[in-house]
Amino acid sequence: MQLNILLFGITKEIVGQQKLSLKVPEEATVPVLMDQLRQQYPKLSELKSLMIAVNDEYAQEQQALQENDEIALIPPVSGG
Numbered sequence: 001m002q003l004n005i006l007l008f009g010i011t012k013e014i015v016g017q018q019k020l021s022l023k024v025p026e027e028a029t030v031p032v033l034m035d036q037l038r039q040q041y042p043k044l045s046e047l048k049s050l051m052i053a054v055n056d057e058y059a060q061e062q063q064a065l066q067e068n069d070e071i072a073l074i075p076p077v078s079g080g
Contacts, residue, residue, distance in 0.1 A: 001026055001067040003033065009075040011050070014043045030059045033071065049076050 005020040012018055024033055030052055038045045051074040052059040065071075 001028065001065070003028075003065060004068065004070045005037075006070065006072040008073065009077070010047065011044065011073040011075055014041050024065065028065045030054070030061070030063045030065065033065060037073075047075060050074065 001024060003022050003024055005022055007015050007018055007020060022033070022036070024036060034044075034052070044050075053072040053074060054063060054065065054069050056070070056072075059071075
C-alpha cells in the first residue's frame with residue numbers, strides 16, 4: 001500500500017525533501033514503517049526521539065496503517 005509522509009525539521013534534512021510517498025506491506029504498522037524508513041535513511045536512527053502522527057493525530061505504538069494515510073515525522077523542537 002502507498003503512504004504519504006510529511007517531513008519536518010531534521011527529518012526533512014536527512015531525507016532531502018519535504019514529502020515522500022512510500023510503498024509498505026499491506027499489514028504495516030507504525031514500527032514497520034519506521035524500520036523501513038530507517039533502512040532507507042540510516043541517519044533517522046540517530047534521532048533520540050521522534051513523534052509520529054497519522055492523519056493529524058499522534059500515533060499509537062502499534063497502530064495499523066491504511067492505504068493513503070498521511071504520516072508526519074515530527075522531530076523534537078527546541079527554542080524559547
